[in-house]
Amino acid sequence: MAPSESVASAAETGFPNGIHTLDRALADELWRACDAAQWGLTRDEFDQILLEAGTAQNFGLDELAAPVEAARKQQAEFFRGLRMGDLVLARACARGNERAWEHFVAVYRQPLTRAAIAITGSETLGRDLADQLYAELYGLNEREGQRRCPLVSYRGRGSLMGWLRTTLAQRHVDHYRRTRREEPIEEHDAPAPDPPPQTPGLELSLLERAIEQAIASRNAEDRYLLAAYYLDEQTLLEIGRVLDVHEATVSRRLRRAASEIRKQILRNLERSGMSRRAAEETMGAGLDALGGDFEVNLKKLLQHSQTEAFQEQAAS
Amino acid sequence: MSARSQHGFHPDAESLNAFAEQALEERERAEVFAHLAVCGRCRQVVALARAAADADMLKAPAPPRKTIAPNAWWRQWRLVWIPAAIVAAFGVASVSTHIWLVDRHERDFKIVAQNPTQGAAPASTPPATEQAEVVPPVSPAPAPPPAHAAKRAHPAEDKDLTAQSPGLGTTEAPSESGGIDQIEAARETPPLAQAEEQQSPPQSTMGVHGSAYSQPAAAAWEAKQKPAEEQSQAGVDTPRRRLAVAKAAPGTGSAPSANQPASQADTAAAVPSTLTATLLPATPAVSAALPSQRRGFLAIDRMHLPSGLAIVSSARSGSIVLAIDKAGTLFLSQDHGNTWERIDTQWTGRAVAVTQPFAVNGALQSAPAAQTGTAPETSANPGPAPPPPATFELFNDKNQAWVSTDGRIWTSK
Numbered sequence: 001m002a003p004s005e006s007v008a009s010a011a012e013t014g015f016p017n018g019i020h021t022l023d024r025a026l027a028d029e030l031w032r033a034c035d036a037a038q039w040g041l042t043r044d045e046f047d048q049i050l051l052e053a054g055t056a057q058n059f060g061l062d063e064l065a066a067p068v069e070a071a072r073k074q075q076a077e078f079f080r081g082l083r084m085g086d087l088v089l090a091r092a093c094a095r096g097n098e099r100a101w102e103h104f105v106a107v108y109r110q111p112l113t114r115a116a117i118a119i120t121g122s123e124t125l126g127r128d129l130a131d132q133l134y135a136e137l138y139g140l141n142e143r144e145g146q147r148r149c150p151l152v153s154y155r156g157r158g159s160l161m162g163w164l165r166t167t168l169a170q171r172h173v174d175h176y177r178r179t180r181r182e183e184p185i186e187e188h189d190a191p192a193p194d195p196p197p198q199t200p201g202l203e204l205s206l207l208e209r210a211i212e213q214a215i216a217s218r219n220a221e222d223r224y225l226l227a228a229y230y231l232d233e234q235t236l237l238e239i240g241r242v243l244d245v246h247e248a249t250v251s252r253r254l255r256r257a258a259s260e261i262r263k264q265i266l267r268n269l270e271r272s273g274m275s276r277r278a279a280e281e282t283m284g285a286g287l288d289a290l291g292g293d294f295e296v297n298l299k300k301l302l303q304h305s306q307t308e309a310f311q312e313q314a315a316s
Numbered sequence: 317m318s319a320r321s322q323h324g325f326h327p328d329a330e331s332l333n334a335f336a337e338q339a340l341e342e343r344e345r346a347e348v349f350a351h352l353a354v355c356g357r358c359r360q361v362v363a364l365a366r367a368a369a370d371a372d373m374l375k376a377p378a379p380p381r382k383t384i385a386p387n388a389w390w391r392q393w394r395l396v397w398i399p400a401a402i403v404a405a406f407g408v409a410s411v412s413t414h415i416w417l418v419d420r421h422e423r424d425f426k427i428v429a430q431n432p433t434q435g436a437a438p439a440s441t442p443p444a445t446e447q448a449e450v451v452p453p454v455s456p457a458p459a460p461p462p463a464h465a466a467k468r469a470h471p472a473e474d475k476d477l478t479a480q481s482p483g484l485g486t487t488e489a490p491s492e493s494g495g496i497d498q499i500e501a502a503r504e505t506p507p508l509a510q511a512e513e514q515q516s517p518p519q520s521t522m523g524v525h526g527s528a529y530s531q532p533a534a535a536a537w538e539a540k541q542k543p544a545e546e547q548s549q550a551g552v553d554t555p556r557r558r559l560a561v562a563k564a565a566p567g568t569g570s571a572p573s574a575n576q577p578a579s580q581a582d583t584a585a586a587v588p589s590t591l592t593a594t595l596l597p598a599t600p601a602v603s604a605a606l607p608s609q610r611r612g613f614l615a616i617d618r619m620h621l622p623s624g625l626a627i628v629s630s631a632r633s634g635s636i637v638l639a640i641d642k643a644g645t646l647f648l649s650q651d652h653g654n655t656w657e658r659i660d661t662q663w664t665g666r667a668v669a670v671t672q673p674f675a676v677n678g679a680l681q682s683a684p685a686a687q688t689g690t691a692p693e694t695s696a697n698p699g700p701a702p703p704p705p706a707t708f709e710l711f712n713d714k715n716q717a718w719v720s721t722d723g724r725i726w727t728s729k
Contacts, residue, residue: 115368157339
C-alpha cells in the first residue's frame with residue numbers, strides 16, 4: 001500500500017478529516033526508523049498509530065487554539081520529540097500483536113517486577129502488584145466487549161519503562177490510601193493532635209492569613225519543594241532526583257523559599273495593620289505556640305494553615 | 317479536596333512520567349508543578365516511581381560477560397602487558413647502559429695496557445690525549461702534550477679540566493698551544509721502556525718508570541714545576557706526617573679517615589706511560605688542580621674490591637694495582653683492577669696506606685697514596701734521592717712501613 005493511500009485511509013477512520021494529515025515523507029522516515037515491521041505491523045496500522053498519537057496531542061500545538069493543519073516541520077518536531085519505538089511497541093501490544101507482546105514480555109516483564117518490588121518494599125506485594133498490572137496490560141479487562149489495555153494511554157512523551165513504573169506507583173498509592181482508610185481507627189497509634197495555639201484569636205487569624213498568603217505567593221516549584229520536604233518528608237536527594245538537580249541546589253532553594261516566606265509573613269502582617277515590632281511578636285508568639293524555630297516549624301505552619309493556599313491553587 | 321475528588325484532576329501516568337523524565341514542555345511542567353504542590357498523592361507517585369527507577373538502575377543485572385575464547389588467554393592479561401612492557405623496557409635500558417659503561421671502562425684500561433709508551437702507540441690506537449696532560453717532560457725541552465688534544469676524547473670535560481691550574485708539580489700542560497702536533501711529536505719519542513732499560517736502577521723492577529726521564533730533563537722540569545708545587549702544596553703534609561698527626565691527635569680533621577675517598581699520589585714520573593696517568597687517582601685537594609688526574613681517581617674509584625668495601629688507598633704500577641679497603645685488607649690486581657687477589661697480612665697493625673715510592677733519578681719522590689680525604693702531596697725533594705729500594709710501600713696505623721716489589725711479599729722497612 002502506498003504511503004499516501006495509507007494516510008488517506010487513516011484520515012478516514014474517525015479523525016478530524018481535513019485537519020491533520022501525515023506528511024508522506026515523514027511517515028516513511030518514521031516507518032524506517034521505528035522498524036515497526038518487526039512487530040508485524042502493517043504500514044496502514046503504523047500510519048494510524050501516528051495519526052492517533054499526533055491528533056491526541058494536537059501535534060504539540062496549543063490545544064486551546066483552533067485546530068489547524070500541522071505543517072510538516074511541526075509534525076516532524078512533534079514526532080521526533082516522542083519515543084517512537086516505545087510508542088509503536090505499546091500500540092502494537094494494545095492492538096494484541098503477538099510478536100510485539102512477546103517482545104514486551106521479554107524486555108519489560110522482569111524490570112516491571114523489580115520496579116513493583118521496589119515501590120511496595122515487599123517481594124510478595126511487589127509481585128502481586130506487577131502481576132495485576134501485567135494482566136491489565138495484556139488486556140484481560142474488557143469493557144463493553146472491547147479489550148481494554150492501559151498501554152493505549154501511553155503517548156510516548158517519556159520512556160515506556162518510566163510509564164510502567166509510574167503506573168505501578170499510582171496503583172500502589174491508590175491501593176495504600178484506599179486500604180488505609182479502611183483500617184480501623186483503633187489500630188492507628190497516631191500522636192495526639194497539637195494543642196491549638198494559645199495566641200489571641202485576632203492575632204492568630206491574622207497570622208494564619210499571612211501564612212496562607214505568603215505560601216500562595218510562592219511559585220509552583222517552591223510550593224512543591226516546601227510540600228515535598230516539610231509535608232512529605234522527602235529527603236533532599238529524593239527531591240533532587242525528581243527535579244533532576246543536585247541535592248545542594250534543593251537545599252539552597254528551600255532555604256531561600258523559607259526565608260522569603262518568613263519575610264512575606266511579616267510583610268503580610270504589617271499590611272494588615274500591625275507595626276513591624278508587633279508583627280514580629282505575633283509571628284514569634286505563633287512560632288512559640290508551635291514550638292521553636294521558623295524553619296523547623298514550617299511543616300507545622302504548613303499543616304496548621306491546612307494548606308488552604310494549596311487547596312485554592314488546586315481548585316483553580 | 318479529598319483524594320477521591322482529586323482523582324479526576326490528577327495528571328495521568330504519562331504526564332507524571334514525562335515530568336519526572338524532564339520531557340514536558342515548560343507550560344505543562346508548570347501545570348504539573350502546580351498540581352504537585354497541592355497533591356500529596358501525585359508527589360508520592362512521582363517519588364516512588366523515581367525511587368524505583370534508581371533502585372532498578374542499581375539492581376539491574378550486569379550484562380553477560382563476554383566469553384573469552386580458549387585461544388585468547390592473553391586477553392586476560394591485557395592490562396598487565398603495558399606495565400610489564402614498561403618495566404621490561406626500563407630494564408633493558410638499564411642493562412644496556414651498564415654494559416656500555418663497563419665496556420667503556422674496560423676500553424680505558426685496555427688503552428693503558430696496550431700503550432705502555434705513547435710513542436709506541438699505533439696510529440690507529442685511540443688517542444690517549446687526555447693522559448698527555450699529565451705526562452711529565454720526557455725530553456730536555458719538555459713539551460707537554462697539548463691539552464686540547466684531550467678534547468677529542470672528552471671535549472666538554474677536558475675543556476674545563478684543562479683550564480685548571482697545574483698541580484702536584486706533575487705534567488700539566490702549560491698551554492694548549494701545542495695541539496695535536498705536539499702529541500704526535502710526543503708519540504715519536506723513544507718508548508719509555510727503552511729509556512727505562514737504560515736508566516732504571518737494576519733493583520727496581522716496577523719502579524723503573526722514573527728512569528724514563530733523563531735526569532737533566534727531569535730536574536729542569538721539576539725546577540720549572542717546583543714553584544707551582546710549593547704554592548699548591550703549601551701546608552700539605554706528607555702521608556707520614558699525616559699519619560703522625562693522626563696518631564698524635566686522633567679524631568682531628570687532619571687525621572685520615574677510612575670514609576674518605578681513596579687517593580693515590582703517584583706522580584707522573586712513576587707512570588710507565590702517559591695513558592696510565594688517567595688511572596691514577598688524585599686526592600680531592602689536588603684533583604682540583606689536576607684535572608686529568610681526577611679522571612684517574614675516578615677510574616680507581618670505580619674499581620670494586622672483592623670485599624665490597626671502599627678503597628681507602630691504592631697504588632699502581634703498570635698493570636699492577638694495590639688497594640687497601642676500609643677494613644685494612646690489601647688486594648692485588650695484575651690486570652688493571654679487573655681481578656683481585658687478597659694478600660695475606662704480613663705486617664702488624666692495620667694497613668692504612670699503600671704507596672709507590674719512586675724516584676726520578678732522585679728528583680722526585682712519591683707521596684704515598686694519600687689517605688682518603690686528606691690532601692695528598694707530592695713532596696719535592698730538594699735534592700736528588702737514591703732510587704727507591706722497592707716498588708710499593710705499605711704503612712700501618714702505627715706509621716710503620718713495609719716494602720714489596722711485587723705486592724705479594726712484604727718485608728719490614
